[in-house]
Amino acid sequence: xxxxxxxxxVDVSTIxxxxxxxxxxxxxxxxxxxxxxxxxxxxxIVLFDISSTQLEKAKSRMDVDFTKVSSTGLFNxxxxxxxxxxxQLENDINSLADSNLIIExxxxxxxxxxxxxxxxxxxxxxxxxxxxxxxGLSITQIANATNRPQLCIGTxxxxxxxxxxxxxxxxxxQTSDQTVQSIIELLTTVNxxxxxxxxxxxxxxHNRLQxxxxxEVMHLVDEEVMEVQDLETTVKYGLGLRLxxxxxxxxxxxxxxxxxxxxxxxxxxxxxxxTKPPAFLEQMIKSGELGTxxxxxxxxxxxxxxxxxxRQKEAATFQLLLMMQQYx
Numbered sequence: 001x002x003x004x005x006x007x008x009x010v011d012v013s014t015i016x017x018x019x020x021x022x023x024x025x026x027x028x029x030x031x032x033x034x035x036x037x038x039x040x041x042x043x044x045i046v047l048f049d050i051s052s053t054q055l056e057k058a059k060s061r062m063d064v065d066f067t068k069v070s071s072t073g074l075f076n077x078x079x080x081x082x083x084x085x086x087x088q089l090e091n092d093i094n095s096l097a098d099s100n101l102i103i104e105x106x107x108x109x110x111x112x113x114x115x116x117x118x119x120x121x122x123x124x125x126x127x128x129x130x131x132x133x134x135x136g137l138s139i140t141q142i143a144n145a146t147n148r149p150q151l152c153i154g155t156x157x158x159x160x161x162x163x164x165x166x167x168x169x170x171x172x173x174q175t176s177d178q179t180v181q182s183i184i185e186l187l188t189t190v191n192x193x194x195x196x197x198x199x200x201x202x203x204x205x206h207n208r209l210q211x212x213x214x215x216e217v218m219h220l221v222d223e224e225v226m227e228v229q230d231l232e233t234t235v236k237y238g239l240g241l242r243l244x245x246x247x248x249x250x251x252x253x254x255x256x257x258x259x260x261x262x263x264x265x266x267x268x269x270x271x272x273x274x275t276k277p278p279a280f281l282e283q284m285i286k287s288g289e290l291g292t293x294x295x296x297x298x299x300x301x302x303x304x305x306x307x308x309x310x311r312q313k314e315a316a317t318f319q320l321l322l323m324m325q326q327y328x
Contacts, residue, residue: 019099023049023058027105029161035083037190046088055089105133114145121146131155136203139172149174165193168204219272245327
């Protein structure tokens with residue numbers, strides 16, 4: 001259990017209205033999450049964006065998402081319609097004034113997040129929890145833009161939030177334990193797998209693990225140790241095949257700690273220790289090879305229907321999640 005502080009906090013049972021700022025990539029899916037999986041709590045949900053055009057795009061995207069959710073057969077169609085109607089789209093910031101919790105999902109720019117948190121601090125009651133969906137910026141620094149740092153917290157959802165179970169709950173230097181507990185309880189009620197990041201470090205944990213893998217595979221390509229396609233195969237059919245059914249430290253235990261120590265002793269000194277991305281990555285960017293957004297990156301997407309491909313991958317991920325439940 002977390003230590004209860006003397007500060008008057010918000011209990012999860014008192015969270016009735018949830019505001020979400022930013023109708024871009026993450027915001028609409030976060031709104032869908034609370035509308036669908038929080039149905040029994042009857043949350044009132046407001047998705048805010050200053051751009052009416054962005055809100056229209058979000059509406060169209062949510063229509064597609066609700067159709068996909070309906071096709072799984074796991075939800076009653078009428079229940080989904082009720083959930084859909086719980087999401088209110090607004091471009092007036094005052095619509096968030098009486099929220100019990102606000103989750104900020106604006107672009108990953110520190111100055112913008114500081115401005116948003118400062119504005120929310122003035123707009124909302126002193127008891128409102130303010131969360132940021134930042135993927136790596138300092139929670140402490142963002143919280144310092146308010147007069148309620150004990151009620152500011154990181155909620156780093158994975159993309160897409162409606163599908164991916166993991167949420168990193170990131171504690172700033174002054175975030176109270178009760179705020180952490182309330183958010184973890186709330187996320188658990190909407191079918192998420194919250195994990196607590198106890199120290200406010202750059203990138204939190206998920207992105208640091210991901211960055212470590214990215215750095216090493218790019219180093220291996222740069223050193224001409226292996227071609228891209230063979231590296232994809234190595235990760236996908238080696239480590240990638242094990243992780244859905246076996247935990248990381250469980251793998252260590254299975255291999256034996258003495259064996260791991262011996263292996264790491266001679267491998268660690270040879271791993272890439274670069275403090276900046278490889279030069280070839282910058283060259284690819286200058287050449288306009290940005291990945292799916294430009295049609296070419298490490299792979300060629302010019303002849304593929306990227307949206308159709310992503311839908312297929314989402315469907316496969318959903319099936320994988322169902323399978324993983326057997327290995328808890």
